[in-house]
Amino acid sequence: MANAVVENDKEQELKKLHKMRLIRSLLPIVGLILVFLLFNFLTNGRIIKHLPLALSTVYVTMIASMGVFFIMTMGGLDFSQGSILGLSAIVCCTLSHYSIPLAICGGILTGAAIGAINGYFYVNRKIKSFIVTICTMFLFRGLIKFLTTNSPVAGSAELLEIDSTAFKVTCTVVVVGIGFVCFSYTKFGTYLKAIGAGEKAAMFAGISTDRMKFWVYVLSGAITGFAAFISAIKVGSVTSSGGNQLETQILIALVLGGMPISGGAMARFYNVIVGSLLYVILSSGLTMIGFTTQMMQLIQGVVFLVFVAIFADRKAIHVIK
Amino acid sequence: MDEVRLQVSHMIKNFGITKALKDVSFNINKGEVHALIGENGSGKSTLTNMLCGIYPIDSGTFTLDGVEIHPKNQVDANNHGVSIIVQELGTLSGLTVAENIFLGHEERFITAGFRNTNAMNAEANRLLKEYGFDRIKASSLVDDYNFEDRKLIEIVKATYFKPKIVVIDETTTALSQEGREELYKHMDRIRAEGNTVIFISHDLPEVLAKSDTITVLRDGEYITTVKSADITEDDLKKLMVGREVTGNYYRADYGEEVSQEVVLKVKNVTVPGKIEDVSFELHKGEILGFGGLSESGMHEVGKAIFGASYGRQGQVELADGTQINDIQTAIRHSIAYTSKDRDNESVVINQSIGDNIALPSLSHLTYGKSMFLDWSKVRTFADKFAKEMSVKMVNTEQFVSELSGGNKQKVVLARWIGRGSDIVVLDSPTRGIDIKVKQDIYQLMDRMRKEGKSIIMISEELMELIGMCDRIIILKDGKLNGEISRSQEVNENSLISMMV
Numbered sequence: 001m002a003n004a005v006v007e008n009d010k011e012q013e014l015k016k017l018h019k020m021r022l023i024r025s026l027l028p029i030v031g032l033i034l035v036f037l038l039f040n041f042l043t044n045g046r047i048i049k050h051l052p053l054a055l056s057t058v059y060v061t062m063i064a065s066m067g068v069f070f071i072m073t074m075g076g077l078d079f080s081q082g083s084i085l086g087l088s089a090i091v092c093c094t095l096s097h098y099s100i101p102l103a104i105c106g107g108i109l110t111g112a113a114i115g116a117i118n119g120y121f122y123v124n125r126k127i128k129s130f131i132v133t134i135c136t137m138f139l140f141r142g143l144i145k146f147l148t149t150n151s152p153v154a155g156s157a158e159l160l161e162i163d164s165t166a167f168k169v170t171c172t173v174v175v176v177g178i179g180f181v182c183f184s185y186t187k188f189g190t191y192l193k194a195i196g197a198g199e200k201a202a203m204f205a206g207i208s209t210d211r212m213k214f215w216v217y218v219l220s221g222a223i224t225g226f227a228a229f230i231s232a233i234k235v236g237s238v239t240s241s242g243g244n245q246l247e248t249q250i251l252i253a254l255v256l257g258g259m260p261i262s263g264g265a266m267a268r269f270y271n272v273i274v275g276s277l278l279y280v281i282l283s284s285g286l287t288m289i290g291f292t293t294q295m296m297q298l299i300q301g302v303v304f305l306v307f308v309a310i311f312a313d314r315k316a317i318h319v320i321k
Numbered sequence: 322m323d324e325v326r327l328q329v330s331h332m333i334k335n336f337g338i339t340k341a342l343k344d345v346s347f348n349i350n351k352g353e354v355h356a357l358i359g360e361n362g363s364g365k366s367t368l369t370n371m372l373c374g375i376y377p378i379d380s381g382t383f384t385l386d387g388v389e390i391h392p393k394n395q396v397d398a399n400n401h402g403v404s405i406i407v408q409e410l411g412t413l414s415g416l417t418v419a420e421n422i423f424l425g426h427e428e429r430f431i432t433a434g435f436r437n438t439n440a441m442n443a444e445a446n447r448l449l450k451e452y453g454f455d456r457i458k459a460s461s462l463v464d465d466y467n468f469e470d471r472k473l474i475e476i477v478k479a480t481y482f483k484p485k486i487v488v489i490d491e492t493t494t495a496l497s498q499e500g501r502e503e504l505y506k507h508m509d510r511i512r513a514e515g516n517t518v519i520f521i522s523h524d525l526p527e528v529l530a531k532s533d534t535i536t537v538l539r540d541g542e543y544i545t546t547v548k549s550a551d552i553t554e555d556d557l558k559k560l561m562v563g564r565e566v567t568g569n570y571y572r573a574d575y576g577e578e579v580s581q582e583v584v585l586k587v588k589n590v591t592v593p594g595k596i597e598d599v600s601f602e603l604h605k606g607e608i609l610g611f612g613g614l615s616e617s618g619m620h621e622v623g624k625a626i627f628g629a630s631y632g633r634q635g636q637v638e639l640a641d642g643t644q645i646n647d648i649q650t651a652i653r654h655s656i657a658y659t660s661k662d663r664d665n666e667s668v669v670i671n672q673s674i675g676d677n678i679a680l681p682s683l684s685h686l687t688y689g690k691s692m693f694l695d696w697s698k699v700r701t702f703a704d705k706f707a708k709e710m711s712v713k714m715v716n717t718e719q720f721v722s723e724l725s726g727g728n729k730q731k732v733v734l735a736r737w738i739g740r741g742s743d744i745v746v747l748d749s750p751t752r753g754i755d756i757k758v759k760q761d762i763y764q765l766m767d768r769m770r771k772e773g774k775s776i777i778m779i780s781e782e783l784m785e786l787i788g789m790c791d792r793i794i795i796l797k798d799g800k801l802n803g804e805i806s807r808s809q810e811v812n813e814n815s816l817i818s819m820m821v
Contacts, residue, residue, distance in 0.1 A: 186693060190680070194669045196671075197669045198669035205736070264671050265673060265676065
């Protein structure tokens with residue numbers, strides 16, 4: 001009798017737990033559908049009609065978000081993504097006059113190098129990741145401005161010829177696909193989550209936390225370096241504002257996608273995909289309705305704040321490293 | 322006729338779906354040490370935390386000297402005459418001793434908006450002297466003092482204003498013998514002044530010796546209140562667990578030969594500032610104990626073996642000559658370690674039970690020899706070892722943060738048993754854990770020993786060292802200071818004489 005009551009209690013507990021998790025995981029997807037329908041209605045279906053155009057910025061955002069997603073899962077932050085993208089794109093454009101494969105490698109290596117600088121100061125000098133990456137953001141933004149003082153850095157004609165929706169979709173699917181498999185089906189993902197959920201305990205369970213943290217910053221830089229190539233073939237040149245504010249766009253995208261801002265075990269890979277789609281539809285929808293850039297920044301800021309306020313796990317927020 | 326100091330009536334507290342307290346009512350008298358005992362998760366700390374304004378009250382009332390109180394926070398509770406000494410560190414780093422003592426009560430030193438630091442320090446020094454803690458200086462930062470001294474500072478902080486009720490929550494487990502004596506002295510003083518101590522402890526002999534009255538809670542329910550003089554330890558255990566505790570608590574065997582086969586050699590290991598020139602050998606199937614005062618460096622021995630110490634010198638060598646210098650090598654060669662600091666260093670607190678158990682074994686839970694994880698294998702693995710350790714949980718998806726201390730420890734043990742570790746280093750394995758789980762852990766250790774695994778047990782509880790170990794090594798000031806073999810003649814005093 002008493003046992004039956006306990007069993008019943010347990011079962012209900014279990015159901016409630018599952019329900020809560022389901023709601024939490026469905027929310028961003030429902031949000032995506034709602035936002036999509038809403039903007040189609042507001043723009044009289046123009047988003048559907050011009051879907052390739054509406055999605056033209058999603059490739060760079062999604063690829064770069066993936067790297068930051070890895071960093072945030074292990075409890076770090078990265079504000080230097082915009083500068084990484086800008087500088088990698090400059091290298092990519094410059095090298096494209098010699099050879100396209102060289103340009104791709106150059107972009108990726110530049111990104112990885114900046115990631116290594118971030119990782120070095122974060123891991124070896126033990127400075128909080130947001131401080132380090134804000135510093136590198138300023139530093140490399142300065143370098144980008146210096147390199148583009150006289151004129152934008154232009155890529156070769158071949159570089160622009162590569163640009164096609166099919167090519168960009170393929171690249172994005174491949175990169176994100178690899179990322180998904182590594183995160184969900186190798187120990188990489190579980191290790192990242194463990195570091196985010198309790199770094200010291202993760203270390204005592206046998207994870208080389210320092211090495212892992214360093215290489216994830218390098219990896220994230222390299223991924224954004226590749227995103228810089230996608231960005232370069234689309235635009236063809238880099239101005240002093242190349243990649244500007246990418247870091248905030250990524251942050252907003254991930255939070256919209258349901259990513260817990262302090263990382264840890266609740267991070268899910270779909271956060272990257274749903275989040276970047278949501279962000280891009282939101283911003284292109286607002287543009288199509290006729291909001292100015294200044295107005296959009298304001299709206300994005302408000303949306304970001306509201307989402308963080310609703311979804312932040314206040315118990316874990318102090319662990320952001 | 323005893324005068325009632327605190328009336329607890331119909332106290333209820335829920336955390337989400339967990340019912341922590343189910344309609345608890347009882348009285349606490351003036352001038353007594355009132356112990357509150359029960360297994361982990363029985364609601365002791367929940368109750369006292371509500372009394373001290375740390376948790377809000379769901380429903381029910383506290384009546385202190387005839388007046389209903391609803392403390393909003395700890396300072397508010399202090400003003401009502403209630404204070405608490407907590408299990409973990411309760412002092413704030415970066416503040417001076419005096420600032421800690423008068424935290425939240427600085428107004429008496431403030432004139433015209435300025436704080437008179439000199440007056441505050443003078444007052445703190447006077448109090449410290451009165452308590453007999455002359456070596457602690459009011460103007461130094463608390464960071465300059467060790468865990469033990471910081472606890473003494475907390476005693477002053479919690480009792481200087483002569484509160485009507487002082488809650489002492491599991492404080493003694495963190496203290497050495499000397500520190501405990503100091504604490505007992507002040508408990509007696511508080512009682513003599515006609516005030517009340519609410520004493521929470523898992524150490525039943527201590528509870529029986531130091532308290533006047535004992536209230537037992539079980540699963541959030543009030544069971545009974547008894548006079549300490551009228552009850553035995555076994556009866557208390559029965560009341561706490563709700564059934565007879567049978568079988569042997571510790572190992573029963575004496576005089577068994579330990580294998581001569583050496584599995585681990587520790588040679589001249591030094592960790593600067595912690596341990597100095599420590600050498601010993603661990604045999605197959607042996608339980609080797611380490612004892613000492615909490616600052617003796619014994620906890621560092623465990624870390625050093627596991628490759629987790631900073632700046633370690635000397636050698637840790639396996640039977641086949643493998644050198645252990647980092648955690649990864651240690652785990653690969655079948656060494657396991659559970660830290661004293663369970664929440665930070667043992668379990669990944671905000672992750673599922675399943676992930677916690679599988680973490681060091683993930684490389685073996687893949688499709689064939691590939692790098693891709695087979696999630697059904699991971700789940701089966703976690704379920705199997707969680708069941709084997711009988712972890713009390715909903716399922717392995719549940720987060721470790723929702724478990725009690727004893728069950729967290731079981732998760733850590735399940736992890737290492739699953740990994741198949743042969744050399745197991747357990748630092749304070751039963752710290753803050755109730756009798757039932759303690760007994761489970763002792764039985765597990767005995768089983769592992771018989772299976773030929775070697776165990777190093779570091780503990781501040783002398784009784785469990787004496788009860789479980791084949792050999793006990795005592796550390797003092799970071800150096801080896803004696804060794805005792807298993808025998809029925811060993812008692813606490815023979816160990817203490819080597820410790821201090």
